[in-house]
Amino acid sequence: MTALHVRGLVSGYARSAVLNGVDLDVDEGGALALLGRNGVGKSTLISTLMGLVPVTSGSIRLGERELAGSRTDVIARAGVALVPQGRRVWPPLTVREHLHLAGSRRRGSWTVDAVLDLLPQLGERLSHPAAHLSGGEQQMLVIGRALLTNPSLLLLDEPSDGLAPAIVEQVGAVLRTVRQEGVTVLLVEQNLRLAFTVGERIAVMEKGRIVHQVPTRQFRSEPDTARRLLGVAG
Numbered sequence: 001m002t003a004l005h006v007r008g009l010v011s012g013y014a015r016s017a018v019l020n021g022v023d024l025d026v027d028e029g030g031a032l033a034l035l036g037r038n039g040v041g042k043s044t045l046i047s048t049l050m051g052l053v054p055v056t057s058g059s060i061r062l063g064e065r066e067l068a069g070s071r072t073d074v075i076a077r078a079g080v081a082l083v084p085q086g087r088r089v090w091p092p093l094t095v096r097e098h099l100h101l102a103g104s105r106r107r108g109s110w111t112v113d114a115v116l117d118l119l120p121q122l123g124e125r126l127s128h129p130a131a132h133l134s135g136g137e138q139q140m141l142v143i144g145r146a147l148l149t150n151p152s153l154l155l156l157d158e159p160s161d162g163l164a165p166a167i168v169e170q171v172g173a174v175l176r177t178v179r180q181e182g183v184t185v186l187l188v189e190q191n192l193r194l195a196f197t198v199g200e201r202i203a204v205m206e207k208g209r210i211v212h213q214v215p216t217r218q219f220r221s222e223p224d225t226a227r228r229l230l231g232v233a234g
C-alpha cells in the first residue's frame, strides 16, 4: 500500500509537451479514475509514470521514493505495474507461460494460485495460446500478469476498450477486489460506469493538466460539470 503524489509533471514527445504540469494524488490503497476527452494526455501520463515517456520536469513520488527520471525496470521494481491499452498479450504463449514469466522478485500475496482464484476463467485456459482467448480473457490475463509482479500501484489504461458490457462489469468486480487487497489503483477510463465502480475519486484532465479532482459521489451529483468537462452526462 503506497500513496502516489505527482507534482508539476511535464513530459511529451520530441519537441511537443503533452503534460503541462500535472498535479495528482492517489491515497495509499485508494483508487482514482482519470477521465478526459480524446487526446488530452491520459495515456501519456500513464506512460510517463511507467518511465516509457521521459520526464521533462516535475516529481513522481511513490511513498517515500522519487521515481521521476527512473528507468522503467527500476519503476517496476519499486512496485508499479501497467495494464496497457490494447491488452498486448504475447500471442503464441500460453496462459500458463504468461503467468510463469510474470513472476517477480517482489514478494507478496499475488501468487499464480491467488491470481487463478481471482480470475478462474484463466484456470480453464492454462494450455491455450493467448491468441485463442477472447478479448475479455486476454484482459483478465494482462491484469493477472500485472498482479503477479506484486505491485503497490497498478496503472490501467482503458481496460474496458473493445469489451462487451458484461465483461466490463467483470473487470470492475476484479478491480474492486484488487483494491480491497490494498493495491493502489490509477485507472484511465472512458467508460463512466467502470470509472465510477472502481474509483473512489474522479480526476478530469484537459490539455495536459488535471482540472478537476473530487470524490466520485460528488462528481456523480454534478452532471453539469461532467457535461462541461467531458461532453457527456455524468
Ligand SMILES: Nc1ncnc2c1ncn2[C@@H]1O[C@H](COP(=O)(O)OP(=O)(O)OP(=O)(O)O)[C@@H](O)[C@H]1O
Pocket (backbone or CB within 6 Å): 013, 018, 036, 037, 038, 039, 040, 041, 042, 043, 044, 045
Ligand atoms: N508516441 C507519440 N508520439 C508523438 N505524439 C504522441 C504520441 N502518443 C501520443 N501523442 C500525442 O500526444 C497527445 C496526447 O495523447 P494521449 O494518447 O496521451 O491522449 P489520451 O488522453 O490518452 O487520448 P485517448 O483517449 O484518445 O487515448 C495527442 O496529441 C497525441 O497525438
